[in-house]
Amino acid sequence: MKVKAQNAFRVSVPxxxxxxxIHSAMQALRDxxxxxxxxxxxxxxxxxxxxxxxxxxxxxxxxxADCVRFDCPVNDDVHRYLxxxxxxxxxxxxxxxxxxxxxxxxxxxxxxxxxxVRIRTPDDVExxxxxxxxxxxxxxxxxxxxxxxxxxxxxxxxxxxxHARSPIxxxxxxxxxxxxxxxxxxxxxxxxxxxxxxQNPTHRGLTDLRAVERAIEDGVSSVQDQGxxxxxxxxxxxxxxxxxxxxxLSSGRAELTLGWENxxxxxxxxxxxxxIVGTWLAVRxxxxx
Amino acid sequence: MERYKVxxxxxxxxxxxxGRRMREDVEGRLAQVAPGDALVLDFSGVEGITVSxxxxxxxxxxxxxxxxxxxxxxxxxxxxGEDVRETLESVLARRKLAAVAxxxxxxxxxxxxxxxxxxTLDAALRLQxxxxxxxxxxxxxxxxxxxxRLRVLVASGxxxxxxxxxxxxxxxxxxxxxxxxxx
Numbered sequence: 383m384k385v386k387a388q389n390a391f392r393v394s395v396p397x398x399x400x401x402x403x404i405h406s407a408m409q410a411l412r413d414x415x416x417x418x419x420x421x422x423x424x425x426x427x428x429x430x431x432x433x434x435x436x437x438x439x440x441x442x443x444x445x446x447a448d449c450v451r452f453d454c455p456v457n458d459d460v461h462r463y464l465x466x467x468x469x470x471x472x473x474x475x476x477x478x479x480x481x482x483x484x485x486x487x488x489x490x491x492x493x494x495x496x497x498x499v500r501i502r503t504p505d506d507v508e509x510x511x512x513x514x515x516x517x518x519x520x521x522x523x524x525x526x527x528x529x530x531x532x533x534x535x536x537x538x539x540x541x542x543x544x545h546a547r548s549p550i551x552x553x554x555x556x557x558x559x560x561x562x563x564x565x566x567x568x569x570x571x572x573x574x575x576x577x578x579x580x581q582n583p584t585h586r587g588l589t590d591l592r593a594v595e596r597a598i599e600d601g602v603s604s605v606q607d608q609g610x611x612x613x614x615x616x617x618x619x620x621x622x623x624x625x626x627x628x629x630x631l632s633s634g635r636a637e638l639t640l641g642w643e644n645x646x647x648x649x650x651x652x653x654x655x656x657x658i659v660g661t662w663l664a665v666r667x668x669x670x671x
Numbered sequence: 672m673e674r675y676k677v678x679x680x681x682x683x684x685x686x687x688x689x690g691r692r693m694r695e696d697v698e699g700r701l702a703q704v705a706p707g708d709a710l711v712l713d714f715s716g717v718e719g720i721t722v723s724x725x726x727x728x729x730x731x732x733x734x735x736x737x738x739x740x741x742x743x744x745x746x747x748x749x750x751x752g753e754d755v756r757e758t759l760e761s762v763l764a765r766r767k768l769a770a771v772a773x774x775x776x777x778x779x780x781x782x783x784x785x786x787x788x789x790x791t792l793d794a795a796l797r798l799q800x801x802x803x804x805x806x807x808x809x810x811x812x813x814x815x816x817x818x819x820r821l822r823v824l825v826a827s828g829x830x831x832x833x834x835x836x837x838x839x840x841x842x843x844x845x846x847x848x849x850x851x852x853x854x
Contacts, residue, residue, distance in 0.1 A: 504688035515683035515719070529719055529754055536685035536721045544687070601765060616722045 533620030546572025690727025715750030745849030746828030
């Protein structure tokens with residue numbers, strides 16, 4: 383992130399974002415700004431995680447600034463791709479784009495991607511899960527991979543609407559790649575996992591790292607009800623059922639990365655460079671079992 | 672035998688809210704079932720469910736039965752595929768509950784089973800209509816232990832409980848196995 387000595391608050395997105403500049407900007411953009419300028423002109427590649435994160439940043443900025451200027455990628459392919467995934471759809475009224483959004487003759491890519499979708503209600507979750515289930519079955523057949531897709535989307539998005547109190551709901555996006563399989567992301571700007579979990583007196587003293595670590599255990603919840611606390615555990619279980627997959631869960635001052643390959647699980651828990659507003663989830667599933 | 676179709680074909684059922692709405696619907700249907708009869712929860716065609724959906728629909732119906740709701744009639748799961756069964760097992764185990772299901776071989780089995788429940792179910796199916804002391808004799812346990820097991824068996828939906836007044840006064844419960852094709 384670069385902040386220049388001008389009236390506008392400026393954020394530069396590198397050619398291949400890892401999300402760091404987005405987290406940093408989210409933290410910095412707490413107070414009112416006249417103008418926020420998001421420079422994404424040099425972006426060359428975006429994954430569902432960064433698409434959702436960038437869109438969340440735009441909406442967050444639009445809420446604290448009079449005007450948001452978004453420099454669209456200069457690369458036509460990237461710009462068209464963002465248009466294709468509805469990144470530019472229904473932007474807040476105070477957001478200006480540097481380039482017109484291309485009018486696309488849409489091919490039916492429903493088997494390959496899920497455009498940016500906003501989830502606010504249980505009905506939204508059901509609609510999305512129904513679609514994901516159809517896409518996953520169509521491509522992968524009925525089996526653990528399709529089940530993992532639907533379970534992950536359902537568990538993650540329901541968790542957001544039940545607990546997060548995110549002002550933008552949950553933003554969801556998914557893309558299938560030939561080389562790396564399916565990637566899907568769920569991003570919200572809610573209270574985050576640590577804050578939510580610490581509402582339960584049992585977990586009040588947990589650090590952010592321990593809270594995120596505990597949150598994926600079955601039965602661990604922000605409420606004291608025996609039947610609750612399955613969502614993130616179910617997500618992890620679903621993703622772990624596939625032969626090769628990965629999961630990255632970031633919230634507050636914690637980032638948990640889990641990987642599975644041929645029955646072996648790897649795990650890394652780290653403090654991110656910048657605290658993460660809300661919760662970011664990214665899931666990668668192998669192309670085929 | 673009343674039948675409640677849980678979902679249309681090729682469905683993945685998600686969310687606690689959807690489970691809650693469906694549970695209310697099922698409770699409406701259970702109210703129409705005659706005492707001593709059973710409602711079949713037909714999961715055929717449903718390819719997957721989430722834990723939250725299963726908890727809100729099945730586990731909370733069982734919890735209600737545990738508290739006495741519709742305990743005079745049965746409730747049986749049928750047509751659940753492998754993935755749905757796995758999720759239901761997990762849902763029930765988390766709450767330490769059990770539900771009766773008809774498997775692909777048309778045989779009754781317990782989901783979320785506690786070890787001793789299968790033996791008790793078999794005894795109930797042999798007796799068909801019985802008292803707690805008769806079940807105790809059949810299984811070879813104390814009447815108190817039989818009552819404890821019957822509480823779980825009634826909640827599971829396999830057995831209906833009816834209250835009677837014995838000749839000497841007071842209250843006495845009789846039990847009836849209500850699993851379709853096994854009752």
